[in-house]
Amino acid sequence: MDSIGVYFKLIGINIRSQLQYRSAFIMMLLGNFTVTFIEFIGIAVLFTRFGSLQGWRLEEVAMFYGIINVGYAVSEAFGRGFDHFNLQVIHGEFDRTLLRPRSTALQVLAHDFLLLRAGRLLQGLAILIWASINIGITWNFAKVMLLLVSVAGNICVFTGLLILQATMCFWSTQSLEVMNSFTYGGVETVQWPLPIFKKWFAGIFVFIIPLACVNYFPALAVMEKSDPFNTPAWFQWISPLIGLIFLWISLKVWKFGVRHYHSTGS
Numbered sequence: 001m002d003s004i005g006v007y008f009k010l011i012g013i014n015i016r017s018q019l020q021y022r023s024a025f026i027m028m029l030l031g032n033f034t035v036t037f038i039e040f041i042g043i044a045v046l047f048t049r050f051g052s053l054q055g056w057r058l059e060e061v062a063m064f065y066g067i068i069n070v071g072y073a074v075s076e077a078f079g080r081g082f083d084h085f086n087l088q089v090i091h092g093e094f095d096r097t098l099l100r101p102r103s104t105a106l107q108v109l110a111h112d113f114l115l116l117r118a119g120r121l122l123q124g125l126a127i128l129i130w131a132s133i134n135i136g137i138t139w140n141f142a143k144v145m146l147l148l149v150s151v152a153g154n155i156c157v158f159t160g161l162l163i164l165q166a167t168m169c170f171w172s173t174q175s176l177e178v179m180n181s182f183t184y185g186g187v188e189t190v191q192w193p194l195p196i197f198k199k200w201f202a203g204i205f206v207f208i209i210p211l212a213c214v215n216y217f218p219a220l221a222v223m224e225k226s227d228p229f230n231t232p233a234w235f236q237w238i239s240p241l242i243g244l245i246f247l248w249i250s251l252k253v254w255k256f257g258v259r260h261y262h263s264t265g266s
Contacts, residue, residue, distance in 0.1 A: 006102065010110040011078075018115045025115075032119025040065060040127055056193045059134040063219050065191040066128025067147070068211070071154020072187050073121035079159050081111030085166035086173040095263050104258055105251060108166065135223055143222050146237060150222075153214030153243030158183065160243075160250035161209070167250075167257035186211045195228040210246055213239040 019025055043065070047058040076083070085108060088094045097107045137143065165179035190211040194202045205212040220227050221236035 004106075007106050007110045011113050014110075014113040015115055018113075028116055029119045032116050033123050034119075036069065036120045036123045040123070053193070054196050056196070059131045060223060060225065061192060062127050062131035063135065063223060064193065064215055066124050066126075066131055067150055067219055068154060068187055068191045068215050069120055069124030070128060071151050071214070072158050073117045073124055074151075075155045075158035075162065076120075077114045077117035078109065078155075079162040080114045081108040082159075082162040082166040084112060086169045089169045090173055092263065094261070098258075098261075105163070105254055137222060137224075146218050146240070147222055149240045150214055150218035153218075153240035154211070156243035156247040157209070157211055157214055158186075160247040161186070163247075163250040163254050167254050170257040170261045182209050190215050210242045213242040 040062070043061065044058060047053070047061070052058075053061070081088075085094075088097070088108070088111065094104075094108075097104055100107060132139075161179060161183045165183070168179065186205065186209055189197070190205055194205070194212050194216045202212065217227070217231060217236040217239040220231075221233065227236070
């Protein structure tokens with residue numbers, strides 16, 4: 001618990017430093033919101049032109065889009081330390097991390113915090129609310145909880161991907177593009193309905209990088225929409241828990257990497 005307290009103190013320091021120049025921060029926040037909003041406008045224009053995408057309506061795609069972007073925004077904000085971990089290895093900063101009697105993962109997590117991602121978060125929330133209103137979802141306690149757990153699952157998977165990316169830096173600081181393709185490519189892919197892709201490609205985001213398990217399947221349950229893949233309803237309700245399992249595995253891989261870390265001597 002003491003480590004958690006230190007973590008939040010460090011995050012607080014990060015936030016205060018980013019808010020020193022309020023006007024500049026607000027402008028950058030609005031810029032982040034606008035850029036991601038323009039991206040969704042592009043999707044909306046596509047549906048205006050063609051009406052639907054293999055039977056999927058704009059508001060249904062917006063549900064996938066909102067969930068994935070809310071989860072990704074939170075993960076990107078809190079996981080910034082792992083995202084730029086290669087610099088800590090190159091400059092020898094991780095050596096100091098190892099000397100402190102705290103969790104290495106928690107220290108790296110607290111190394112940086114990107115408050116600007118609140119722009120993407122707000123945009124994702126706005127799209128999510130718009131989608132739920134236009135779909136006409138009949139909300140109840142179970143569906144609200146499923147949606148929250150789905151977002152939490154997204155955060156777990158994206159954080160897990162950042163941790164795996166950072167772990168690769170123990171062996172090479174120049175091979176991060178592979179993980180970036182899964183992280184950023186995952187956002188771009190899973191904000192669309194999974195059945196529009198080839199089965200082998202969709203399978204990557206179910207069985208290897210389980211973003212579909214924390215986004216597509218639970219969203220179907222919330223919308224009460226049948227799945228072209230014929231997955232059972234019970235699986236759609238429990239699938240977000242796979243995100244927690246993925247994060248747990250990622251942390252195990254991280255610990256393995258830490259044990260095999262060799263200092264740069266910087």
